[in-house]
Amino acid sequence: MSTIAAEPGVISLREITKAFPGVVANDRISLDIVGGQVHCLLGENGAGKSTLISILAGMQQPDSGTILVDGRSTPINSPKAAVDLGIGVVHQHSTLVPAFTVLENLMLGETGVLRNETRAKARLDELSELLGARIDPDALAGDLGLGQQQQVEIAKAMWKGSRLLILDEPTSMLTPQAIEKLAASVAQIKAQGLAVVFITHKLREAYQMGDCVTILRGGKNVGHIGADQLASFSEAQAQRAILAAMFGDDVATPEAADLAGATEAHREVDDIELGTKRVRLELSGVATRGHGHDVDIRDVSLAVHESEILGIAGIDGHGQAALAEVVAGQRSAAQGTIRFDGADITRRGVAGRQQLGLRYVTDDRLHEGTVGGMSVAMNLVLKRIGQRPFWKFGQINRKAVDAEAERLIADYAIKTPSSATRAGTLSGGNIQKVLLARELTDGARFVVVNKPTYGLDLKTVKLVRQILTEFAAEGGAVLLLSTDLDELVELSHRIAVISDGEIVGIVPNDGRGTAERVGQLMTGAIEGTPATEEAHA
Amino acid sequence: MSLLSASVLAAFLTAIIVQTMPLILAAIGETIGEQSGVLNLGIEGVMLVGAYSGYVAAISSGSPWIGMLGGIAGGVVANLLLLVLNVWLGLNQIVIGLAITIMGEGLTSVLYLQNYSKHPQSVPGSSWAIPGLSDLPVVGPSLFRQSGIFWVLLIAMVAIAFLLSRTNWGLSIRAAGQKPSSLDAAGGNVLRTRSSAVLLNGAFVGAGGAFLSILTTGTFTAFMTGGLGFVAIVITMLSRGKVTWIVITSLLYGIAVAIKNPLQLIGVSVPADVFQMLPFIVVMVTLILFARSSIVPPALGSPYTRGAR
Ligand SMILES: Nc1ncnc2c1ncn2[C@@H]1O[C@H](COP(=O)(O)OP(=O)(O)OP(=O)(O)O)[C@@H](O)[C@H]1O
Ligand SMILES: [Mg+2]
Secondary structure, rough: OOOOOOOOOOEEEEEEEEEEEEEEEEEEEEEEEOOOEEEEEEOOOOHHHHHHHHHHHOOOOOOOEEEOOOOOEEOOHHHHHHHHOOOOEEOOOOOOOOOHHHHHHOOOOOOOOOHHHHHHHHHHHHHHHHOOOOOOOOOOOHHHOOHHHHHHHHHHHHHOOEEEEEEEEEOOOOOOOHHHHHHHHHHHHOOOOOOOEEHHHHHOHHHHOOEEEEEEEEOOEEEEHHHHHHHHHOHHHHHHHHHHHHHOOOHHHHHHHOOOOOOOOOOOOOOOHHHHHHEEEEEEEOOOOOOEEEOOOOOEEEEEEEOOEEEEEOOOOOOOHHHHHHOOOOOOEEEEEEEOOOEOOOOOOOHHHHOOOOEEOOHHHHHHOOOOOHHHHHHHHHOOOOOOOEEOOOOOOOHHHHHHHHHHHHHHHOOOOOOOOEHHOOHHHHHHHHHHHHHHOOOEEEEEEOOOOOOOOHHHHHHHHHEEEEEEOOEEEEEEEOOHHHHHHHHHHHEEEEEEEEEEEEOOOOOOHHHHHHHHHHHHHHHHOOOOOOOOO | HHOHHHHHHHHHHHHHHHHHHHHHHHHHHHHHHHHOOOOOOHHHHHHHHHHHHHHHHHHOOOOHHHHHHHHHHHHHHHHHHHHHHHHHOOHHHHHHHHHHHHHHHHHHHHHHHOOOOOOOOOOOOOOOOOOOOOOOOOOOOOOOOOHHHHHHHHHHHHHHHHHHHHHHHHHHHHHHHHHHHHHHOOOHHHHHHHHHHHHHHHHHHHHHHHHHHHHHHOOOOOOOOOHHHHHHHHHHHOOOHHHHHHHHHHHHHHHHHHHHHHHHHHOOOOOOOHHHHHHHHHHHHHHHHHHHHHOOOOOOOOOOOOOOO
16 A cells, blocks of 8 residues: 555545546556645646546546545545535636626535625635736626636636645646746745646646646556655756656657757758749638637738648637638638639638648537547548548448548557547547547648647657648648747748737748747737737637 | 407407416426526426316315416426436436427326316416506506416516526526536536426426416316427527516517407408417517527536536
């Protein structure tokens, strides 16, 4: 049994085990969560991090093992029990109700007959101060930008004055500025004596924010760096130790540094002479109109050449979705024309564009990207339904589908018990891989990718970036929308900056200083309209 | 002009009230269910059960009040099926709903045929003249001489509107229909919330049926709802959880039903069939005009299991 003794003020997990059909998601995991410390939880996609969190949150019941709170064995058999214990959780996928106001979201689960809005507003003020963010209590949650939604989620997790705050990949969708804000909030919360569990795929965040680190692999606790040890490590040492545990000891040092993003981002794609390349996709004066709450694009003119990766930088929610969808054909252009290999495709639908080799990887992998109730294999051939060799005379050819699925699962290292597993049960990162695998195969000539690597572990990020680079090197063209500046600098030949639905400038990625220039364009746009990140509508 | 005398207008108003009330009650019941994510397609059957049990309770006790209670109890009991099979066991809402409708229709017809059809009995009338107000022209003999039951039900409606919009329970109900996992994660109880919604749904739909047999017609006949339950579902979807909207759209229907007599009185000669169709035409036109904006709760129809993905 475990040798770590439980002390008061500590939540201890002992030998927690949880199996799902075909996988042991948590395999005898033991760890201690101490007040006043940020405990970072790292591990590759599907390592079992979110499962462990769901157990602490009362959303899942462990098959065996115990949870000790202040040294006493305390089963957490419902989310209510977790809330009552003071465990607040920000889950990997948002639990806000988009149609509710901020205040309604926060008050959800309160007991008592009447809604006490005055008290709730007072509590929100208290928390706003702690989080260093002002949130309009009457705004609809669905209208807020991602950064603000995150703040609301944290406020919600801390609503009942928690003793433990768990953040499951809170940074993967945030801009660097928002991440800095979040780090400040976490520091504040820690200073109040609360324990924080912080899940991330970015080692730099773990080193900067974490007091101690635990690494999971294949459901097991494969490494722990205690507070004293972590404090004595340099960043490079910490990274080496973490990577060794995360991927086994076979990661060579330079590769490790590269994986960790410790080296400064530099361009990794080959030079191309744009003048000599044919234009694959051309937008001229394209505008979209009306689509709920998100920002439309106005007068966007862009050209993407063959072999080129054109990056689109910008704060999330500034028209990226509209741009991606209008290119993919999911939204119609209110104005302007879209040309593909010189031919006008403005009026072509999604299927027509697909046939030309135009593909789209959405950033909404759960709802738009995959069908959770269908098998991984089916999701992998989803866009080829009815086509040979997978369908013959309207009949599915299981063998061909399974063979293709097995191939893609191997190529993209998708972690799934089998190709027949329901896609919805995969870990977040692996669902993303399914989506990428499906879109990047079979005659793709141009892809729009929206935040292709969010929520992916380091190795997979590298794999995906490599795939995109190779795709371009072989003559494909890529429109890469991302909020991750490093990613854009690494992959793009040119970077356009989108702000409030308009392209405000294009920077050639030709050596050092690209990031600064892009940043200037972005902030220049921000200075024009204060708090743009918040003004999402 | 004399044809539109005060007494004709009063009769018209009375007809609107008694035709509209069962629909409003049923639609409010359905709204509570739908807001929590439970679609009760069995509403037609539940209404009939309420109408029948209300009728039986009223004629055997001689009191329309007891009759109403009987109707409410009947509705709740009929909905227990939905509660157990759908909310607790997660079976398909559409299948269960249709089964309840068919069962309700069959059961009440058979029982009525066996027990009462040979000697049909009428429910004793009931009206409460509000002192002073009941002497007013037109509204006096119509609105202010309604049964006390009418006023109690009005209060119940206001109470439901208040509960849905102003209380923690109402918030939980709406969350259960929007995103049950959020309610669960926040420490709420999805099953309990939906159970309470289904029981209240039964109570209101049952009351709607009982109003129809006890106060609108004063008797029970087989299949007497004639699709009213399904009209209630349409109205629910159009009203998006707003009780005021339910009242307004139901009134449109009630007016379309009640307009027959005054029109015939002033000599508009239209075949009776047209009058029969009119309410449904009104519903259809409303649907065509406004159905684009009918937004149903995202989780409507899906059972909730914690931690499933
Ligand atoms: N409800 C469920 N049903 C079936 N399998 C599940 C369920 N939840 C998790 N799993 C499986 O358990 C494993 C661990 O998943 P988990 O979500 O905990 O990974 P993770 O470490 O959070 O990964 P990521 O970084 O991608 O979010 C995965 O293989 C996943 O397929
Ligand atoms: Mg996860």
